Amino acid sequence: MLSRRMSLVVVGSIAFDAVKTPFGERDRMLGGSAVHFSLAASFFSDVRVVGSVGDDFGEQEYAVLRDRGVNTDDIEHVPGGKTFFWAGEYEWNLNIRHTLDTQLNVFGDFAPKLSEASKQADTLFLANIQPELQREVRAQCPGARLAALDSMNLWIETARDSLLRTIATVDMVLMNDDEVRMLTEQPTLVRGARELMELGPRMVVVKQGEYGASLFTEESFFSLPAYPLETVLDPTGAGDAFAGGLLGYIDAQGGADDETTLRRATTYGSAVASFWVEEFGCERAERLTREEIEERFEAFRRMTSVEGVPTA
Amino acid sequence: MLSRRMSLVVVGSIAFDAVKTPFGERDRMLGGSAVHFSLAASFFSDVRVVGSVGDDFGEQEYAVLRDRGVNTDDIEHVPGGKTFFWAGEYEWNLNIRHTLDTQLNVFGDFAPKLSEASKQADTLFLANIQPELQREVRAQCPGARLAALDSMNLWIETARDSLLRTIATVDMVLMNDDEVRMLTEQPTLVRGARELMELGPRMVVVKQGEYGASLFTEESFFSLPAYPLETVLDPTGAGDAFAGGLLGYIDAQGGADDETTLRRATTYGSAVASFWVEEFGCERAERLTREEIEERFEAFRRMTSVEGVPTA
Numbered sequence: 001m002l003s004r005r006m007s008l009v010v011v012g013s014i015a016f017d018a019v020k021t022p023f024g025e026r027d028r029m030l031g032g033s034a035v036h037f038s039l040a041a042s043f044f045s046d047v048r049v050v051g052s053v054g055d056d057f058g059e060q061e062y063a064v065l066r067d068r069g070v071n072t073d074d075i076e077h078v079p080g081g082k083t084f085f086w087a088g089e090y091e092w093n094l095n096i097r098h099t100l101d102t103q104l105n106v107f108g109d110f111a112p113k114l115s116e117a118s119k120q121a122d123t124l125f126l127a128n129i130q131p132e133l134q135r136e137v138r139a140q141c142p143g144a145r146l147a148a149l150d151s152m153n154l155w156i157e158t159a160r161d162s163l164l165r166t167i168a169t170v171d172m173v174l175m176n177d178d179e180v181r182m183l184t185e186q187p188t189l190v191r192g193a194r195e196l197m198e199l200g201p202r203m204v205v206v207k208q209g210e211y212g213a214s215l216f217t218e219e220s221f222f223s224l225p226a227y228p229l230e231t232v233l234d235p236t237g238a239g240d241a242f243a244g245g246l247l248g249y250i251d252a253q254g255g256a257d258d259e260t261t262l263r264r265a266t267t268y269g270s271a272v273a274s275f276w277v278e279e280f281g282c283e284r285a286e287r288l289t290r291e292e293i294e295e296r297f298e299a300f301r302r303m304t305s306v307e308g309v310p311t312a
Numbered sequence: 313m314l315s316r317r318m319s320l321v322v323v324g325s326i327a328f329d330a331v332k333t334p335f336g337e338r339d340r341m342l343g344g345s346a347v348h349f350s351l352a353a354s355f356f357s358d359v360r361v362v363g364s365v366g367d368d369f370g371e372q373e374y375a376v377l378r379d380r381g382v383n384t385d386d387i388e389h390v391p392g393g394k395t396f397f398w399a400g401e402y403e404w405n406l407n408i409r410h411t412l413d414t415q416l417n418v419f420g421d422f423a424p425k426l427s428e429a430s431k432q433a434d435t436l437f438l439a440n441i442q443p444e445l446q447r448e449v450r451a452q453c454p455g456a457r458l459a460a461l462d463s464m465n466l467w468i469e470t471a472r473d474s475l476l477r478t479i480a481t482v483d484m485v486l487m488n489d490d491e492v493r494m495l496t497e498q499p500t501l502v503r504g505a506r507e508l509m510e511l512g513p514r515m516v517v518v519k520q521g522e523y524g525a526s527l528f529t530e531e532s533f534f535s536l537p538a539y540p541l542e543t544v545l546d547p548t549g550a551g552d553a554f555a556g557g558l559l560g561y562i563d564a565q566g567g568a569d570d571e572t573t574l575r576r577a578t579t580y581g582s583a584v585a586s587f588w589v590e591e592f593g594c595e596r597a598e599r600l601t602r603e604e605i606e607e608r609f610e611a612f613r614r615m616t617s618v619e620g621v622p623t624a
Contacts, residue, residue, distance in 0.1 A: 022499070092499060187334070187404060190540045211523035214537065221615050225526065225535030228502045260620045267618050303533050306579050306613045308572045 007046050008251040009118045010037045011137045012127025012240075013107055014051040014075065017281060018087035021094065023233045029281040030061050032084060033127035033150070036237035039285040040244025040272045041125075042068040043293055045251040047244075048118050050074040050137070052106045054081035064286065074115050081106035094235050095209055114140050123251035125243060126170070128152045131163040138169045145255045148172035148247060150239070156183045168200040172256075174243050176207040189214060190221075203256070205246065205266065207239050215266050222263050224304060227274035227296060234280045238273045241282075245272030245293075264297075271296040319358050320563040321430045322349045323449050324439025324552075325419055326363040326387065329593060330399035333406065335545045341593040342373050344396060345439035345462070348549035351597040352556025352584045353437075354380040355605055357563040359556075360430050362386040362449070364418045366393035376598065386430050393418035406547050407521055424449050431455075435563035437555060438482070440464045443474040450481045457567045460484035460559060462551070468495045480512040486555050488519040501526065502533075515568070517558065517578065519551050527578050534575050536616060539586035539608060546592045550585045553594075557584030557605075576609075583608040 012034035019026050038047045048071040053061075057077070065072050084107035087100040112133060121141045126134040126149040134149055141147065147170040155163050156179060163183070167173055173196050177189060184192040193204040193216035204216040210232075212225040246269030250256040256265060271293050275284045302308075324346030331338050350359045360383040365373075369389070377384050396419035399412040424445060433453045438446040438461040446461055453459065459482040467475050468491060475495070479485055485508050489501060496504040505516040505528035516528040522544075524537040558581030562568040568577060583605050587596045614620075 093493075094499070181405075187406070188541055188544055190542050208523060211520060212535075212537065214540070216540075221540050223524075223537030223540070223615060224618075225524065225537065228526070228528075228533050228535070229500055230502050232500055263618050263620055301618045303535060304616050304618060306536075306575050306616060308575055 006122040006251045006254055007048065007117075007120065008041055008123040008125070008247060009048045009050060009114070009121035009141065010034050010041070010125040010127055010244075011050040011112045011134070012037065012125075012129055013084055014049070014053050014057070015084040015086055015107070016056070017236060018085070018101070019090075019234055019236050019280060020088075021090040021234050022092045023231075024280065026280050029283070030064055031086065031237060031281050033237075033240045035065070036240035036276070036282055037125060037127055037244040038065060038070045039068055039282050040241035040276070041248030041251070042070050043272065043288070043290050044245065044248030044268070045123075047071065047248070048074055048121070050112050050114055050118060052076040052078055052110050054078055054083040054106045057083045064282070068285070074113065074118050076113060078106040083107075088236070090235065094232060097235075112137050122146075123247055124148070125247050126150070126166075127240060127243075128155075131155050131159050131166040135162070135166045135169060138166070146171050146247070146250060148174050148243070150174050150243060151179065151183075153179060153182060164199060167196060170201055172203040172205060173201050174205045174207065174246075176209065176239065180204070180206055190216070203262065207242060209235070213242065213266055213270055215262060217259070217262070220259055222259075222266060224266055224270050224300065227270065227300065228303070229274060229278060232277045235277050236281055238276045241276040241285075242269040242273035245269035267297055267300050268293065271300060318434040318563045318566055319360065319429075319432065320353055320435040320437070320559060321360045321362060321426070321433035321453065322346050322353070322437040322439055322556075323362040323424050323446075324349065324437075324441055325396055326361070326365050326369070327396040327398055327419070328368070329548060330397070330413070331402075331546055331548050331592060332400075333402040333546050334404045335543075336592065338592050341595070342376055343398065343549060343593050345549075345552045347377070348552035348588070348594055349437060349439055349556040350377060350382045351380055351594050352553035352588070353560030353563070354382050355584065355600070355602050356557065356560030356580070357435075359383065359560070360386055360433070362424050362426055362430060364388040364390055364422050366390055366395040366418045369395045376594070380597070386425065386427050388425060390418040390421075395419075400548070402547065406544060409547075426452050434458075435559055436460070437559050438462070438478075439552060439555075440467075443467050443471050443478040447474070447478045447481060450478070458483050458559070458562060460486050460555070462486050462555060463491065463495075465491060465494060476511060479508060482513055484515040484517060485513050486517045486519065486558075488521065488551065492516070492518055502528070515574065519554060521547070525554065525578055525582055527574060529571070529574070532571055534571075534578060536578055536582050536612065539582060539612065540615070541586060541590060544589045547589050548593055550588045553588040553597075554581040554585035557581035579609055579612050580605065583612060
């Protein structure tokens with residue numbers, strides 16, 4: 001097999017978030033899709049982040065990433081700029097959230113610059129940014145064994161054709177269920193996923209929030225519930241943490257050519273995401289251990305087996 | 313073990329439904345919770361229906377039940393009356409439905425009368441009717457090994473205390489996730505289910521529509537996604553068909569004292585419900601076979617295994 005360690009590159013937002021949920025609030029916490037993704041993926045593989053920050057992004061923030069071994073060389077510091085800021089509030093039903101404020105700041109002019117090292121990515125995750133930028137980044141990493149993308153309703157509404165062209169360039173689409181329905185205009189996920197695969201990707205992973213996730217390939221279907229939690233404080237970043245665990249595991253395995261690796265990857269993603277929502281933002285990540293993730297992975301196996309699985 | 317065949321009794325509504333979905337419509341089709349439940353359960357066990365109908369309920373309707381072996385002796389015919397009528401419309405997102413018309417008719421004065429045979433029920437399902445009536449029926453079947461109930465937002469809003477008292481008399485609560493949240497005012501299903509179990513029941517089955525179902529007991533948790541369907545025409549009655557498959561299987565097994573039986577029952581319920589939504593109302597039931605249900609049960613096992621299960 002390959003002798004060098006695999007590498008995973010994520011391109012996306014780096015942000016400060018203000019979040020209020022019925023169970024607490026934070027005025028300013030580290031966030032952004034690339035941050036959540038890379039912290040989650042760092043439990044499995046070597047990760048490089050590509051993103052941009054302003055003067056307000058200091059050593060304390062870099063340290064959160066570096067303490068988890070995330071390579072931050074491709075984080076561009078824009079002098080005089082401010083880091084992307086998002087403020088939102090969740091209802092008692094945490095599936096419903098309202099954006100209160102969005103200040104794009106340096107993220108508004110984000111033009112991803114990949115170092116030579118990042119261009120050698122084995123696994124590439126194009127987090128939720130403009131589809132055109134995603135396509136440009138994809139073109140710079142021709143050797144990636146697996147490229148995946150996420151997107152959002154904004155791009156489906158304002159840049160649909162561009163998004164469809166970008167989807168044609170990746171191996172895996174990773175979106176939430178409402179977005180798949182909205183983009184494909186198909187009433188069932190089975191049809192929506194198939195339509196996405198007809199564009200090029202061979203895998204579609206559908207994020208369903210508190211209901212879990214589903215994995216579609218041409219030959220098979222896999223679905224996993226979310227971990228049943230006693231307490232959920234803040235869902236912010238859980239979808240990106242899910243993607244990070246999933247792609248981090250795949251990268252560490254040297255790719256996702258078989259069904260079992262894909263199913264295990266989906267389960268690792270769900271395990272990581274389940275820790276994320278137990279605290280605010282990525283706060284739980286700083287204390288999380290691989291051993292805890294393994295324990296939850298086993299819990300997933302037990303709780304999804306139709307015949308029951310004895311406790312290990 | 314027991315020498316006689318087990319028996320399952322359901323008390324609930326018998327109705328004519330007018331349903332419109334984005335994929336078709338029916339002006340008048342056989343429906344009602346007791347009908348959907350008993351047809352689904354008939355694939356596993358001997359079922360008796362307790363309900364009331366009017367003059368418009370004729371041989372054709374009785375035949376649908378009897379052709380599946382359902383005992384209709386406890387269906388009360390109210391001379392001069394009309395059968396309960398419900399009309400509804402589903403949005404393109406089939407999770408959202410609007411009631412267009414409700415004519416209670418004979419169901420408005422429904423006072424369940426159980427024959428001696430029905431009072432001997434081994435398994436009892438109290439479908440969604442007034443909590444007080446549910447309690448009266450429960451009291452008439454003291455020998456039931458397992459009693460379960462369903463309910464709805466109407467009773468949570470108008471008869472909350474009565475519903476809580478009824479819940480204390482059953483072994484299993486079977487409700488949808490919004491109803492569990494609404495009734496318990498707990499933000500997570502884990503806490504909601506625990507609160508319900510503290511009232512008395514030892515099992516809570518949460519119906520999650522297109523997302524599947526979850527099973528809570530004091531010691532364990534099991535969750536199953538819905539079967540991924542290409543085409544869904546009409547979700548009417550799917551929740552009751554799920555309950556019918558689940559309790560029909562349990563009844564046939566002589567009870568649900570172990571985790572594996574419960575998990576298999578939940579899976580059989582999901583398998584049956586997945587056929588229901590593929591056509592309008594209970595139309596699919598008339599052609600359905602136990603062999604098809606077994607095939608789908610196996611498909612569920614394959615699609616939920618983290619490690620993958622080879623095709624049998």
